[in-house]
Amino acid sequence: MTEQDFLPKSYSNFPDNGFVKWKAPSNIALVKYWGKKPVQIPANPSVSFTLDTCATTTSIAFTKKDEQEAFSFDLLFEGKPREDFKPKIQTFFERVEKYLPFLKEYHFQIETSNSFPHSSGIASSASGMAALSMCLMDIEKQLNPEMDDTLFYTKASFLARLGSGSACRSVKGDLVQWGAHENIPNSSDEFGVPYPFEVHEVFKSYCDTILLVHKGEKQVSSTVGHNLMHGHPYAETRFQQAFDNLDALKPILAKGDLEGFIKIVESEALTLHAMMMTSMPYFILMKPNTLEIINKIWEYREETKVPVCFTLDAGANVHVLYPLNHKEEVQKFIDQKLAQYCENGQYINDQVGKGAVEIKG
Structure with a gap:
């Protein structure tokens, strides 16, 4: 798949409101990604274990609004407003709008929490952006019910990468590879793919x-x-x-x-x-x-x-x-x-x- 595959042609359904909720895990790279090109393109490929316990749970309640000139959202982290998180969400929305053109049609009430303490020194950007991207793709699937699972998950990984590079490795499990590599089929700089080769049970x-x-x-x-x-x-x-x-x-x-x-x-x-x-x-x-x-x-x-x-x-x-x-x-x-x-x-x-x-x- 390429970037063009993630540009929706049209939507067949526009619900007035709705609610979605997803949990996405963190991941730990075995071969590390360090260094990137614009926009969120890795300088080298990587592969990671998808984790399980360390995860972010995000819900979005969405309501159709009249004015469609700006993004509209509220954000609660661990049940409390976090204004300092909002600029990152705003930047993310600006970055992904052409792939999710419904973003200005709705007001979003975003609530998110981590299974690990925010101050624990564990990066939450991977799990957080993956969970947010899964929610947004869930909404898009309601607007376009014909979407198949391959596009759903691949586009979710693509969007997550635009929020935080390593987040693209948190959509699937158990081993995920990200970054174009001539010896790895279907590998891409734009999204993560399930590791395509044989993996022994021990891993x-x-x-x-x-x-x-x-x-x-x-x-x-x-x-x-x-x-x-x-x-x-x-x-x-x-x-x-x-x-x-x-x-x-x-x-x-x-x-x-x-x-x-x-x-x-x-x-x-x-x-x-x-x-x-x-x-x-x-x-x-x-x-x-x-x-x-x-x-x-x-x-x-x-x-x-x-x-x-x-x-x-x-x-x-x-x-x-x-x-x-x-x-x-x-x-x-x-x-x-x-x-x-x-x-x-x-x-x-x-x-x-x-x-x-x-x-x-």
């Missing part, structure tokens, strides 16, 4: 315990970080590394090769942060406790041979990844050795999930 129930090392706001936003890849001395080498790692992952994911998986995933995480440390201006998002946890994981894996590993997003928190059949022993390890490095001892147990779901009623 379909993988666990992810998110250690909340630092719950404050990052000193450098991801948007700024992405932009610092322009002119970065190691950018082209890094982009090629991502392409190569996606090729290398194909047999690893097919065979259930945990040793190969660990090497690529941990290398990708450290490369992401190496790009931050070597940009100009340079910055460090890891905290001392991030490094303590990494070293503890390495020691534990060497001593026990349990296939546990880590990955990082663009922050200080550590995602501890491990197969479901090792959950009991890894949980003990986390409680006894790692929780002490988390802010207030807090962590969130999550696992690979299936993507966005509609909430009835």
Whole structure:
């Protein structure tokens, strides 16, 4: 599909009002996306586990209005008005209006909440924009009931990307690939696709315990970080590394090769942060406790041979990844050795999930 496929020709139905509600999860990249071109086009392809527990639930009540010159919406986050969130929604609406021309026809009452604390240091933009896009596509499907599921979900991923790049990987599960790659069928810079190759059963129930090392706001936003890849001395080498790692992952994911998986995933995480440390201006998002946890994981894996590993997003928190059949022993390890490095001892147990779901009623 291309951008042209997402431009609606006409609508056969215009309800006066209605209500939609969707839940969309966060995701954690295995091969990282870092660096982008306008508008929200990735500089390199990526692949991620769709999560399950860490999710955003969004509802929209929509009512037809008389004047159609401007966008009209109210926003409640966790039950309270959040005026500081509204400019991002306004920008998103402006960006997607040509693909959703009904946006100025209605007033929208948007209510959204996260299953994790907003200040937990977990990025909510991916789950938030995915949930909002699912709601808007649900409304469009009411206006155009003939729309098929392929267009529905692909366009939802396309729209979510225009709100937050990685959000396009939160529409489907359990593994989602985003970014054009000549060796990955149907891959696109404009939307995420379910990973098209064989995946061993071990990876379909993988666990992810998110250690909340630092719950404050990052000193450098991801948007700024992405932009610092322009002119970065190691950018082209890094982009090629991502392409190569996606090729290398194909047999690893097919065979259930945990040793190969660990090497690529941990290398990708450290490369992401190496790009931050070597940009100009340079910055460090890891905290001392991030490094303590990494070293503890390495020691534990060497001593026990349990296939546990880590990955990082663009922050200080550590995602501890491990197969479901090792959950009991890894949980003990986390409680006894790692929780002490988390802010207030807090962590969130999550696992690979299936993507966005509609909430009835």
